[in-house]
Amino acid sequence: MTSTSGAQGVKPTILTFHGSGSNAMVHQVQLARLTRVLGPDFNLESLEAPFPSQAGPGVLPFFDGCGPFKRWIKVTATVTEMKNGSSTNALPTEVEDLVRTAVKRIQASGGRVAGLIGFSQGTRVVAGLLKCAEIIKVLKQKDEAALAGKDLDWCNWGFAISVCGSYPPPLLAPSVTAVLAASSLSETEQKELIGSKITTPVFHVQGEQDEWKWASELLIENCYDVQEGKSVVKEWTMGHHYPVQVEESEEIGQWASQTTKAVEA
Numbered sequence: 347m348t349s350t351s352g353a354q355g356v357k358p359t360i361l362t363f364h365g366s367g368s369n370a371m372v373h374q375v376q377l378a379r380l381t382r383v384l385g386p387d388f389n390l391e392s393l394e395a396p397f398p399s400q401a402g403p404g405v406l407p408f409f410d411g412c413g414p415f416k417r418w419i420k421v422t423a424t425v426t427e428m429k430n431g432s433s434t435n436a437l438p439t440e441v442e443d444l445v446r447t448a449v450k451r452i453q454a455s456g457g458r459v460a461g462l463i464g465f466s467q468g469t470r471v472v473a474g475l476l477k478c479a480e481i482i483k484v485l486k487q488k489d490e491a492a493l494a495g496k497d498l499d500w501c502n503w504g505f506a507i508s509v510c511g512s513y514p515p516p517l518l519a520p521s522v523t524a525v526l527a528a529s530s531l532s533e534t535e536q537k538e539l540i541g542s543k544i545t546t547p548v549f550h551v552q553g554e555q556d557e558w559k560w561a562s563e564l565l566i567e568n569c570y571d572v573q574e575g576k577s578v579v580k581e582w583t584m585g586h587h588y589p590v591q592v593e594e595s596e597e598i599g600q601w602a603s604q605t606t607k608a609v610e611a
Contacts, residue, residue, distance in 0.1 A: 352475040358460035358606070359452050361445065363468030365510075366417040367402020372409050373465065376588050380463075383599030385588075387606070388460065393448060396440040402466070403558075403586050428513040428561060431568065437517035438472050440494050445475065445519075450501040461505040462563045462604055464587065466558070469508045472518035472562035474568055476546045479503050479524055484539055485529055492529035498522065504609040507598060508532050514569050516544075534573035536549070543571040547605045549598055550577060553584040577610075 364373035370392040372580040374381075381390050395416035405415065418441055423433035434598030449459050479501050485492050501522065518540070526536055548570060552562050578601070582594055589595055 356457050357387060357389050358458050359391050360384065360461045360463055360507075361448060361459055362390055362392045363418070363465070363471045364392065364395065364416075365402050365468055367415045368409075368465075369412070369414065369416050372405060372412055372415075377463070378596060379592070379595045380588060383595045384602060387599075387603050389440040389484075390463070391448065391452070391455070393444060393471045393490075394436070397442065404504055418577070423513070426461045429564070431514050433513070433515070435474075435515040435518055436523075439520055441471060441517075442519045444464045444520060445471075446500045448551030448563055457504070459571065460604075461602065462503055463507045463509070464511075465509045466586065467512050468513075468564065469511040469562075470513070472506050472508055473511075473514075473544065474518045475501065476506055476544050476548070477505060477510065477516045477540070477569075478519045478522040480542075480544065480546065481526055481539055485525065485531075489529045489531060491502075492525055496521070496525050498525065500573050503546060505549075505602065505605045507551075507602065508565075509551040509588055510556055510558065511550065511565040512558070514565050515560040516569055518610070523543045525598070544569055545571045545576050547575065547609070549601050549605075550579040551589060551594075551598070552579065552581045553586060554581055555583070555585040558586055576604045 362373060362377060364370065373392045379391060384390060388426055395418040397417050397420050399415045401419035427433040429550060452459055458509060462472045462475060476582050480500050482501055548565055552559055566579060580588055
């Protein structure tokens with residue numbers, strides 16, 4: 347891939363979000379194949395969820411002894427709540443603080459965050475962050491005064507990669523929803539904005555043998571605008587894990603590189 351590094355040679359960063367019952371170290375191992383193809387263009391930073399959890403699907407026995415394991419939300423939804431979309435749409439403040447701190451640290455060192463990667467439960471965090479960035483963009487157009495002094499510049503993403511997605515709704519950052527609620531947009535406009543489909547470019551990977559494929563399908567169908575230049579969906583012969591075939595990782599890497607160039611053009 348052609349390098350997307352900036353003038354100072356600093357590669358942009360992709361923040362990565364692991365699945366439920368995992369952690370940053372485990373996720374780095376799971377990301378190894380994808381890191382090899384993304385590495386020439388991007389730095390990958392694996393964030394760790396704040397809440398304790400039992401080991402998640404596929405974590406044991408390979409990662410036995412690699413705990414403690416974590417998750418991104420405090421309460422586990424029932425299958426009924428997952429399927430009807432009635433589970434929480436609030437990103438825990440602890441997670442928002444974690445993401446904001448990471449972005450500001452990267453920016454302070456002369457870098458920037460270009461995109462996001464989510465796996466399983468981490469895809470709900472990614473979807474929420476993408477939606478929040480789109481809410482902020484709309485507010486800049488319709489009620490810029492609402493953003494004054496709110497320090498939301500950290501929430502800005504060029505693309506995302508979503509692997510073995512979880513169920514909707516996306517998890518929205520409290521600081522962003524608070525600004526939206528206090529804005530001049532009508533209640534109807536606010537509801538429509540939150541419910542509109544995500545248009546940021548996203549590469550979705552679904553596993554044909556993934557027992558949670560239905561959750562991924564719900565997330566994509568309800569939350570993403572699938573068309574050229576926005577969301578692309580790939581269904582590959584795999585279970586609930588990252589792609590194993592070299593050509594699959596390479597396809598993701600090429601897409602990320604090309605998408606970054608298009609976003610920055």
